[in-house]
Amino acid sequence: MASSPRVTLTDVAAAAGVGVSTASRALRGRGDLSAETRARVLAAAERLGHSRAGERRGRPRSGTSLLFDLVLGHFHDPYTDEVTAGARTAAARLNYDLVLTAERETPGDDWPVRIRSRGSAGVVLGLMVPTATQLAVLRDADIPVVLLDPWADSSLPIPSVRTTDRAGGIDAAEHLVAQGARRFIVVGGAPSYRYGRARVEGFASTVRRLLPDAPLVRAQADWSAAGARRACNAALSALRRQEGDGPVGLFACSDEMAAGTYRSAADAGLVIPRDMMVVGFDDVRGARWLRPALTTVRQPIREMAASAIHALAAYAQGEPLEPSITELPTRLVARGSTRPELSVGASV
Missing domain, CATH: 3.40.50.2300 (Response regulator)
Structure with missing residues (x-):
């Protein structure tokens, strides 16, 4: 409803079921009021088209704060x-x-x-x-x-x-294929946020373009290391039931989830990066502390x-x-988790 000068503060107070002074404090953003009361007054003012032109609206007398x-x-x-x-x-x-x-x-x-x-x-x-x-x-x-x-x-x-989330997923897929991965897992986040969907779609579509017949298992985790560990365990089991062999290339939609997949690899007796190569997303400080250090898509946070x-x-x-x-553009940062020449230990 359009603003009308006939709508007064008294009208707003009556519609919200509060006193005039309470309505005034709520509209100005002042006073010790509950969130529910403030919300009710603001909703009544918006519904009635109350105009607060000329009021301070909760801003300092000297103008906007620095x-x-x-x-x-x-x-x-x-x-x-x-x-x-x-x-x-x-x-x-x-x-x-x-x-x-x-x-x-x-x-x-x-x-x-x-x-x-x-x-x-x-x-x-x-x-x-x-x-x-x-x-x-x-x-x-x-x-x-x-x-x-x-x-x-x-x-x-x-x-x-x-950031360029889809492009980051594309870079992760191209890198893993270039490093020799022939079976793939992508661990997306749940809830499936905009940026997570774009990363997964970029990765999956690129794997399908470069290696149309390669096994690809999609998994979801709750954006945590523990959740990713469980999701990766299940994905590895599903991958074993499919035809194909060769190194596994795994892309996780965050560095924290990538860290969880390290634990999953250990659970399965796999060596990173020889048996499973891992790429994360974010490039937060912890990515460098993993052993081997995590290859990841750096977003310029x-x-x-x-x-x-x-x-x-x-x-x-x-x-x-x-x-x-x-x-702002992403950039893939290659480290030890996708460099097979750095791996040690026996294969499974």
């Missing part, structure tokens, strides 16, 4: 550590502070209201896609949003930064986070923020 928010569902794993490092470094170089904001797994989570309250200059949303209501809270306060590696494509007009921060800073300087997709 800070950006990085919103993630969780922190402190190898991937999000890289995201945080890249965003923090870029923000500091641009004389901005970086606030780490957690998306809580509760229906009434009010992270957009919390961000609006501190007058953030912009928001990077990592590995997520906001709802229309969440985005409206930020846009109503003229706080720009950039998506970083979203788990799905959004129908909302939001700029995003990501820090650079992606920095790109999102630079886009927000440019918007703060008056440049437009177009709802376009920015893709």
Whole structure:
């Protein structure tokens, strides 16, 4: 419904079942209110077409703060550590502070209201896609949003930064074929996010193009090392029942899952890389610590986070923020897990 000056704060309060002062605090992003109350007031205001033109909308009197928010569902794993490092470094170089904001797994989570309250200059949303209501809270306060590696494509007009996931899967397949693999396993992630599907599709289609008759087993794991170990155990059993021989080439959609397949190889008495060659995806620090060191598709995680921060800073300087997709290229990094000449031990 279009905004109308006839809709007053009193109307919004009545529709939400709260007092006028409570409605005012909710709309301004102020006060100690529950997430459910804030959400109810904001929904009533949107439904009635209440205009808050001229109000502070939770922003500081002196204008937008020199800070950006990085919103993630969780922190402190190898991937999000890289995201945080890249965003923090870029923000500091641009004389901005970086606030780490957690998306809580509760229906009434009010992270957009919390961000609006501190007058953030912009928001990077990592590995997520906001709802229309969440985005409206930020846009109503003229706080720009950039998506970083979203788990799905959004129908909302939001700029995003990501990497060339499908191309990375293609590179992994071409590398394994060139190294002599003739049987293949691809371990995808569950849930099957956008980037995981692209990696698996790129890998599988390339194997089929280069070696149409080669056995190829698809497996899924819950994006964890333990899950990948179980999935790889089952995939190896399925591969043994198919015709064909030669080294196994395995592609896992993350380095953490690739680490789990190392344990699976040990379970089966296989030697990496002689019996099974492994390629991961991400190139986080742990990839170098595996023995043998993991061949992986490097996605430029820090650079992606920095790109999102630079886009927000440019918007703060008056440049437009177009709802376009920015893709930074992947690069395959070959290490010991796909170099048979480095392997030791007896074959099974």
